[in-house]
Amino acid sequence: MKTPILGLLLASSLALPVLALAPVGAASAQAAAPAAQGSPSKMVLDNSQRILSTLESRRAEFTKNRGALEKFIAGEFNAMFDRDYAARQVLGRHARGASDADVKVFADALADSLMRRYGSSLLDFNTQLKVRIKSETVLPRGLGVKVSSEMLRQGGEPIPVDYLMRKSGSGWKVFDVMVEGVSFVQTFRQQFDGELTHKSIRQVAAELASGKVQANAGK
Numbered sequence: 001m002k003t004p005i006l007g008l009l010l011a012s013s014l015a016l017p018v019l020a021l022a023p024v025g026a027a028s029a030q031a032a033a034p035a036a037q038g039s040p041s042k043m044v045l046d047n048s049q050r051i052l053s054t055l056e057s058r059r060a061e062f063t064k065n066r067g068a069l070e071k072f073i074a075g076e077f078n079a080m081f082d083r084d085y086a087a088r089q090v091l092g093r094h095a096r097g098a099s100d101a102d103v104k105v106f107a108d109a110l111a112d113s114l115m116r117r118y119g120s121s122l123l124d125f126n127t128q129l130k131v132r133i134k135s136e137t138v139l140p141r142g143l144g145v146k147v148s149s150e151m152l153r154q155g156g157e158p159i160p161v162d163y164l165m166r167k168s169g170s171g172w173k174v175f176d177v178m179v180e181g182v183s184f185v186q187t188f189r190q191q192f193d194g195e196l197t198h199k200s201i202r203q204v205a206a207e208l209a210s211g212k213v214q215a216n217a218g219k
Contacts, residue, residue, distance in 0.1 A: 040165045040172045041136045041147045051076055055122065063123055070115060073122070082166060082173035083107045089175065089185045094196040102201045109208035110188065113215040132158075139164065144175070191216060 054072065055062070062069035077083070087107035088095040095103060134148040144166035150158040164176040176185045195204050195213065207213040 039136060040145050040163075041133050043172055045133070047076070047080060059123060066120060069120070069123070073115065077111070080174055082168055082175045083111060085166065085173075086175040086185060090188045090192065091196065091201065092189045092193065094193075094201065098201055102205075106201050106205040106208075109205040110215055113208045113211075113213075116211070117214055145172070188215060 058068075058072075062072070084100070084103055084107050087103050087110065088098075090110070091098065091103065091106065132150045132152060134150060136145055136147050138145055144164060147163040147165065149161050149163070151161055152158050160178075160180055162178040163174050164178070165172045165174050176183055178184075192204060195207075199207075204213065208215065
């Protein structure tokens with residue numbers, strides 16, 4: 001990882017997957033141009049603009065009331081992120097034969113662990129960013145689509161951010177985020193593979209929930 005912002009981005013990808021694709025002001029018109037109405041790209045842009053505007057307008061409230069911040073992020077996360085499907089990808093080989101209930105317990109514990117560690121950092125996130133949508137391509141084997149973008153920072157090199165999305169009901173949900181080619185699914189799969197080799201999914205989830213083990217999104 002080449003910049004400290006990537007740790008925040010990877011954490012945000014689980015707690016608030018649209019955060020890194022958030023244009024504000026004039027940036028929204030630039031980013032929205034290649035995104036067809038109703039497409040995954042357009043959905044991400046519309047939601048992210050609303051989310052960042054809310055974070056900015058309620059910054060003082062969220063700074064004083066972390067419970068309100070967590071409630072807001074959880075609501076947006078549940079609407080945008082396919083956390084149970086993503087959790088199965090994180091579990092990898094350990095998900096074979098796992099029950100939906102076990103996967104959900106792990107998904108919830110992982111999300112909560114990330115929020116405890118990184119949630120308050122979202123208040124320091126730079127909202128004055130520009131984003132360029134590069135492409136929207138179909139993933140192989142009918143897995144969904146990839147929305148490729150670049151985060152444009154003043155005085156810094158663009159950061160490539162890719163969103164992997166799958167159809168969910170009548171809409172689309174994010175199941176992985178790749179920052180500079182680094183996948184959060186792969187990052188957490190590598191982190192927890194050793195633990196899951198000799199412990200059950202529920203045991204690892206319990207350790208996440210208690211804080212004995214912490215999800216590490218990178219630095």
